[in-house]
Amino acid sequence: MRYISLFTHEARTAAGPTQEEIATMGKLIEEGKKAGWLIVTEGVAGSSPGTRVHASGGKISVVDGPFAEAKEVIGGYAILRANSKDEVIELTKKFLKVVGGNGTCELHELYEMPA
DSSP: OEEEEEEEEEOOOTTOSOHHHHHHHHHHHHHHHHHTSEEEEEEOOTTOOOEEEEEETTEEEEEESOOTTOSEEEEEEEEEEOSSHHHHHHHHHHHHHHHOSSEEEEEEEOOOOOO
């Protein structure tokens, strides 16, 4: 099974992660890719204000951020491979220990098309 993990955190300072945090995360990413449970991961640029594209009643609206009501920002995402929900939760706990600070990973199983 494949899952997407969406990581959100409280707004970070402009300084971003430390070199030590980057190195520690790099080790976890390398471990995950070698073991086969991490398919892809990317961080989201903190300086990007984002854009919302919304559909309602047949009309589409586009609103550029920053969004004042947002208390958390998207920090990144990962596509993970796991044999069960319990396994992907354990992998996510490992990530949250490495990332430090306050944050949340929202997990969703991805629909896989039949071969």
